[in-house]
Amino acid sequence: MKILAGTSKGVFSIEGEDARQVLESRGVRDLVTYDDRVFAGTGAGVYVSDDGGGSWSLAGMEDREVWQIRSAGNGVLYAGTQPAGLFRSDDRGATWHEITAFAQVPEAAEWGIPVDPPLPGRARAIVIDRDDPRRIWVGVEVGGIMSTEDGGETWQLNLPGENPDLHMMCAHPENPETLYASTGYGRKDSVAEMVEGNAGVFRSDDHGASWQYAWKGITPRYSRPMCIDPRAPYCLTVASAPTAFSSFKDDGGAQAALLRSNDGGETWRSLCDPAHSPSQANIHGLTPDLENPGGVVIGTDTGEVWRVGEDAQWTPLATGLPAVLSALTI
16 A cells, blocks of 8 residues: 655655655645546645656646645546635646636635634635535635535535534535534634534534534544545544644643544544554544555654554554645555
8 A cells, every 4th residue: 555645845655664755845735536646735736646646747726725626526626725715627637717606705705714913714625415516515714614506606604503613524425415524613803712512523414504513522622634434334533632733842742632433423432542542743634544444544743644443553654754734545
């Protein structure tokens, strides 16, 4: 198995004990593969590889931070960016054009990251209905979930639990009406009180029309990385930390957690071993381990890549990298 690790300084290819840099770029937030092409969403646009990540070429949007790339099939791709925008490609990522109706919704005037100084909002999560590719959900940090049923011509806003701080979203592989969203404490121009309900995982069983809190009793609550295994029982794995800024540099470390649900968020159990309970390193990269059903591959802010099994066994795969922001198994 080969693993690609997206880091703060580019992409690294990991095979066995060998980890070598194959792309130099800032902030590789997303690594995905569609139709034998690998896509990297970076702080300087979209890069593509046609040889499994060995070599890369810039495919556009170099003036944007690209946070996520998702496929609608038949060569159609969507990319979410910061500043918050949605782009579409109809030629397998060769060229891109902006869906202007998305950035022109009235709600866009309030999108932004409440830090000092404020940052533009991020369209950082995309879900496309597998049965109807005109139905799309886009999670905006901080702004909420914008959804369309007509391919992006018109949009409507939904806030899970009145929470606009959207991080990751995914759909159940067999039940596309079931969606999951991870959220934080960010609010318009402020930060919410750090209590249960104000951050965590939400679930919808009606295509995002309504949401239920699926993080009851779980700490830490600030949930960000999330993935769902494409194989039954479709395990949902989430990494969380106390705050948006939790880091290995903190006194006591990041105090991060890795949690798994096999029943759609009804119950959760820790995937942390004794050495990571809690984890001093924060977890940013998270993807299903395609060689091990129920397992995941994670990346940390200390530059480590780990394979974590269904039995919570942690196996190191790489160390000494820049902060790992994303991962992909090939």
